[in-house]
Amino acid sequence: MYCEQPSGFMDTSRPGFVCRLNKSLYGFKQAPRAWYSKFASHLLSLGFQEAKSDTSLFVFHRGADTVYLLLYVDDIVLTASSQQLLRRTIDALQREFAMKDLGKLHHFLGSALQWRTPSDAAPVHPRYPGTCWYVECNPCSTPLDTSPKLSGVTGDPVKDAIDFRGLASALQYLTFTWLDISYAVQQICLHMHDPREPHLATLKRILRYICGILHLGLHLRPSTQCDLVVYSDAN
Structure with a gap:
């Protein structure tokens, strides 16, 4: 990260000098890219390969050994074909980065994971929404009314626009997984x-819809079948 000399602190004898930071900082738009580049380079040096379908997924294959690593900024999901290989991979990463092993996966990006058997998991919808005050509401079956349209509607301004925008932003975060x-x-x-x-x-209706599906989840289990089956009720 390079920047110009700040106004009022100019070095007249060396006007061409600039500041060079020793490491990238949160808040700069370059920081995530610098972190990803450094982390990815280290993984490649360990023998990982970047997945072509998802640049956040790194795969290690060597004989019968397999490791999958999913990276989202500084959150990591790591799994391996054996506990010994998993431990060696974690140790190799901890020698280079300050990392904490949180054990078996329970939460990732706001989604909760419930383990039923050692190889059987059921990811449950996120509990992040920040809408605890709304869990007593009456749920509805759809997030949006099918008849009214929001474009061009009139009405009184909301009493607390900041609260409205805060809830809308929280819902935006949920759209990553919902x-x-x-x-x-x-x-x-x-x-x-x-x-x-x-x-x-309309925002309240979305919250009511969320409250009605908080108990739902996606059941994942091992299968030898590789066919992708899709259902849709859209016309």
Whole structure:
């Protein structure tokens, strides 16, 4: 990271000198790229390969040994074909980076994971929403009403626009893992600059929908079948 000499602290004898930081910092847009580049380079030196389908996934193959590493900024999910190989991989990473082993995976990116058997997992929807005050509400079956449209609606401005934007931002975070609310949240975010009461009612409906599906999850289990089966009720 290079920057110009700040105003009021100019070195007139060396005006061409700039500051060079010893390490990247959070807050700079270059920081995530620098961290990823350093971490990825170290993984490649250990024999990992970057997956072509997902640049956040690194795979190690050597004979019968297999390691999968999923990286999201500074959160890591790591699994291996044996406990000994997993331990060696963790030790190799800890020698280079300050890392903490949190044990078996229970949460990742706001999603909770419940283990039923050693090889049987059921990821449950995130518990992050920040909508604890809304868990007593009556749930609804869809995140958005099928008839009214939000574009061009009129109504009184919401009493607390900051609270509205905070909830909308929290819902934006949820769309990373809850794809079923993506369209509804997008419609809400289009009106964050001037939220009205109808927009707040729609936001509350999304929260009611979330409260009605908090108990649902995706059941994952080992299978020898490699076919991808997809169901859709969209027309």
